[in-house]
Amino acid sequence: MGHAAPLLEGEKVVQEFRPDRTAYWRAHLVMAVILGIFAGLILLWQGNPYPVVGPVAAVLAIGVRAAYVASEALAEVWRLTNRRLLGPAGRVVPLTQLGTARPFLGAVQVTTTLGDRHLIKYQSDPAAVATRLQLAGQRAGHG
Missing domain, CATH: 2.30.29.30 (Pleckstrin-homology domain (PH domain)/Phosphotyrosine-binding domain (PTB))
Known part of the structure; x- marks a missing residue:
């Protein structure tokens, strides 16, 4: 940076x-939950038979990103x-x-x-x- x-x-x-490391992970957890719910609702609205894929994908994507940039953000x-x-x-x-x-x-x-x-x-x-x-x-x- x-x-x-x-x-x-x-x-x-x-x-x-x-x-604060705890605040960092809490912010990403909140983001994952909100975006996961949103992704699941969109898949339901589109009639997708597997709406659970949305929340799982959101949690994985945000978790991977958070882990990848943690050292930079926490510095x-x-x-x-x-x-x-x-x-x-x-x-x-x-x-x-x-x-x-x-x-x-x-x-x-x-x-x-x-x-x-x-x-x-x-x-x-x-x-x-x-x-x-x-x-x-x-x-x-x-x-």
């Missing part, structure tokens, strides 16, 4: 937001410093440009004042991460 942005002189990491660490939010692949958000941070299905959606959006995925407590980021942005705006 590329390298993280380097720290500036005098910049300190305040907190890291690492993906995406976001760092909050005293000046910026640093993400994977060199993403950088100055705290003065931090607009909103909201929990979103096990993740946190960060929107900057410029309208850019970033997703901090697979957090064990997305509400706490969003609150922490909102506070950091408010402090920077008043700083």
Whole structure:
């Protein structure tokens, strides 16, 4: 996913937001169940005599994909410093440009004042991460 942005002189990491393995697998399980039900219903609607194939195929496909990309997804660490939010692949958000941070299905959606959006995925407590980021942005705006 590329390298993280380097720290500036005098910049300190305040907190890291690492993906949670349990949240990762739970998100994929939920996706597999929902898509499996949907696939089974479509096969029923089409009159397929074996609608159970839909849920089984959905679970297998999502499970294989989840296993294949797990190491990459679980390596995406976001760092909050005293000046910026640093993400994977060199993403950088100055705290003065931090607009909103909201929990979103096990993740946190960060929107900057410029309208850019970033997703901090697979957090064990997305509400706490969003609150922490909102506070950091408010402090920077008043700083």
